Amino acid sequence: xxxxxxxxxxxxxxxxxxxxxxxxxxxxxxxxxxxxxxxxxxxxxxxxxxxxxxxxxxxxxxxxxxxxxxxxxxxxxxxxxx
Amino acid sequence: xxxxxxxxxxxxxxxxxxxxxxxxxxxxxxxxxxxxxxxxxxxxxxxxxxxxxxxxxxxxxxxxxxxxxxxxxxxxxxxxxxxxxxxxxxxxx
Numbered sequence: 001x002x003x004x005x006x007x008x009x010x011x012x013x014x015x016x017x018x019x020x021x022x023x024x025x026x027x028x029x030x031x032x033x034x035x036x037x038x039x040x041x042x043x044x045x046x047x048x049x050x051x052x053x054x055x056x057x058x059x060x061x062x063x064x065x066x067x068x069x070x071x072x073x074x075x076x077x078x079x080x081x082x
Numbered sequence: 083x084x085x086x087x088x089x090x091x092x093x094x095x096x097x098x099x100x101x102x103x104x105x106x107x108x109x110x111x112x113x114x115x116x117x118x119x120x121x122x123x124x125x126x127x128x129x130x131x132x133x134x135x136x137x138x139x140x141x142x143x144x145x146x147x148x149x150x151x152x153x154x155x156x157x158x159x160x161x162x163x164x165x166x167x168x169x170x171x172x173x174x175x
Contacts, residue, residue: 001088007095014102026166027105030115033162034102034122037155041126044147045091048133053140060143064150067158078165 001049008042029074036066083135090132097125111166119159126151 015038018031040062047056101121104114130148134141 001091004088004091004095008098011095011098011102014099014105018105026111026162027114029162030111030118031105033155033158034105034118037122037126037151038098040147041129041151044133044144045129048137048140051137053143056140056143060147060150063147063154067154071158071161074161074165078169081169 005042005045005049008038008045012038012042025077029070029077033067033070036062036070040066087132087135090128090135094125094128094132097121097128101125112163115159115163115166119155123152123155123159126155 012035015031015035019028019035021027040059043055043059043062047053047059098121101118101124104117107114127148130144130151134144134148137144
């Protein structure tokens, strides 16, 4: 199970690499969207492994409301483009 | 049961890699977003089902996470795709 957790941390590096590259804002948003989902699921996996449900609760909250901010930002960017 | 949950989590991890990999490439934005949102959703859902099998005691929290993930991530993928397209000029319809 620990090996799978390390694999997930490795999978996190791909969206981080996308976000670090000089690219347009939409690729940045896609990278951060993927990053937030993966981190939230990784928190749930760690909370199952440690059986500590405060971490799990935060992971569920991120999954519930984390994307709302990105959706608002995408709409604001769409509105501000020429 | 433990083996099945490990298999599901490993399959979810494979989907994560398969979905994130095209982001580094040079395809069109929409095709990248498509593979990203499909693979992320499916992979994360498989991982959550694996966690449900591993620890059925915490089913309320994990089921809520699964529902929120499926609903909000799908809508977010749609919003990103729709907003990344150029706005239609007013009066050009």
